[in-house]
Amino acid sequence: MQRYGMVLKLRSEAEESYKAYHAAVWPDILSMIRQCNIRNYSIYLKDGFLFSYFEYTGPDFAADMARMAADPRTQEWWAIMKPMQEPLPTRADGEWWAAMEEVFHTD
Numbered sequence: 001m002q003r004y005g006m007v008l009k010l011r012s013e014a015e016e017s018y019k020a021y022h023a024a025v026w027p028d029i030l031s032m033i034r035q036c037n038i039r040n041y042s043i044y045l046k047d048g049f050l051f052s053y054f055e056y057t058g059p060d061f062a063a064d065m066a067r068m069a070a071d072p073r074t075q076e077w078w079a080i081m082k083p084m085q086e087p088l089p090t091r092a093d094g095e096w097w098a099a100m101e102e103v104f105h106t107d
Contacts, residue, residue: 002056003007003105007088010050014084021080028073036064050085052097066094
């Protein structure tokens with residue numbers, strides 16, 4: 001299992017809408033997340049920043065993320081979410097959510 005932390009900004013005018021969508025995530029989206037071996041997924045909001053945490057349990061993260069990105073229902077969800085978000089200028093090439101370095105963990 002691999003832990004992931006990621007961050008991006010949420011546009012201030014989109015906060016209530018973003019929260020409403022995530023209070024009732026479409027079942028197809030939740031199913032795809034699980035099919036792509038993501039577990040224990042959370043998103044937190046603080047001062048306009050979204051922080052996501054999840055655990056990946058599969059053997060090929062890149063393949064699972066490509067599968068998710070190719071899913072038409074996921075593309076529909078992302079088309080709604082992306083205008084609400086603002087990626088960090090310091091993110092790596094190809095990232096929307098910027099990957100974070102884990103500096104501490106304990107069970």
